[in-house]
Amino acid sequence: MKQRKAMKVDKSIQVRFWGVRGSYPTTTSSSRDFGGNTSCVEITAGGQRLIFDAGTGIIPLGKEICNGASARPAAYVFLSHTHIDHVMGLCFFEPLLTPDARSFIYGPGNSHGALTRSLQQLTHSDLFPVSFDELKGKKEIHSLVGGELIRFRAPGKRPIVEKNSAPAQPSSGELTIVAHKSPAHPRFGVMLYRVNYQGKSVVYATDIEQQEGGYPDVIEFARGADLLIHDAQYLHGEYSSTSKPKKGWGHSTIEMAAAVAKKANVKRLVLFHHEPLHDDKAMRAIERCAKALFPTTLTARENLEVRL
Ligand SMILES: [Zn+2]
Numbered sequence: 001m002k003q004r005k006a007m008k009v010d011k012s013i014q015v016r017f018w019g020v021r022g023s024y025p026t027t028t029s030s031s032r033d034f035g036g037n038t039s040c041v042e043i044t045a046g047g048q049r050l051i052f053d054a055g056t057g058i059i060p061l062g063k064e065i066c067n068g069a070s071a072r073p074a075a076y077v078f079l080s081h082t083h084i085d086h087v088m089g090l091c092f093f094e095p096l097l098t099p100d101a102r103s104f105i106y107g108p109g110n111s112h113g114a115l116t117r118s119l120q121q122l123t124h125s126d127l128f129p130v131s132f133d134e135l136k137g138k139k140e141i142h143s144l145v146g147g148e149l150i151r152f153r154a155p156g157k158r159p160i161v162e163k164n165s166a167p168a169q170p171s172s173g174e175l176t177i178v179a180h181k182s183p184a185h186p187r188f189g190v191m192l193y194r195v196n197y198q199g200k201s202v203v204y205a206t207d208i209e210q211q212e213g214g215y216p217d218v219i220e221f222a223r224g225a226d227l228l229i230h231d232a233q234y235l236h237g238e239y240s241s242t243s244k245p246k247k248g249w250g251h252s253t254i255e256m257a258a259a260v261a262k263k264a265n266v267k268r269l270v271l272f273h274h275e276p277l278h279d280d281k282a283m284r285a286i287e288r289c290a291k292a293l294f295p296t297t298l299t300a301r302e303n304l305e306v307r308l
């Protein structure tokens with residue numbers, strides 16, 4: 001009798017960067033290598049495609065999703081917060097404009113419906129030609145308060161959201177996301193996410209201004225991660241400049257990101273949410289400087305792919 005070959009399960013996590021800038025997009029020719037779109041990261045694991053933030057980088061990703069094989073594409077979007085650079089691509093995200101597509105959108109909101117109300121403001125009549133509710137794709141919007149464990153079922157199904165009762169990260173092989181709300185960003189804080197799959201993990205921690213020595217809860221949340229994607233918008237000189245200080249703007253320096261990576265004992269650090277004024281030459285200098293502080297540092301750039 002012929003023996004059926006066992007299907008090989010892909011146990012890897014793949015991370016792809018679609019937008020790496022903070023604050024606003026940049027289109028200068030001197031920034032082309034690193035790219036000019038604002039925050040959007042795609043993480044694929046266990047047959048699911050997860051999207052973190054909806055900056056302008058989500059626009060080409062949405063087109064790829066809708067041009068794919070599925071007749072009824074589904075998208076899972078996790079927002080760190082609703083500052084404009086993280087949601088400015090949402091109204092042009094193809095699944096939200098396609099009647100047969102479904103989008104499940106999660107992000108911070110203190111009460112049921114809070115996130116929906118925030119996103120509806122994006123299409124206020126003074127700002128946009130059609131209302132959020134008029135966008136043709138099917139959408140479900142869920143507010144998170146932090147401390148949730150999100151478990152995935154079959155692709156296209158709504159994930160299960162439960163309270164993460166154990167302080168430790170889930171250790172089973174299933175694909176999960178843990179959400180953690182940090183106060184380290186003005187004015188309503190920011191949601192951090194940890195994706196776990198087959199014993200590996202990626203932490204998405206953008207828009208976070210570390211304090212001296214790093215926030216203990218953030219260090220704990222990132223503890224032992226295989227990849228930490230961390231805000232590193234400013235150079236130390238920019239952050240502490242006396243004429244135009246950036247302290248209190250909600251972002252970290254390269255030194256702060258490296259210090260957190262060290263304390264949390266992560267395997268690799270990815271510098272993210274780049275200052276749009278930093279051109280390719282500046283970014284290469286930043287990469288060298290960061291590697292001296294934390295040798296396994298990568299600098300996020302558009303189309304960079306990391307497989308774990
Ligand atoms: Zn931002």
Ligand SMILES: [Zn+2]
Pocket residue numbers: 081083185207250
């Ligand atoms: Zn922000």
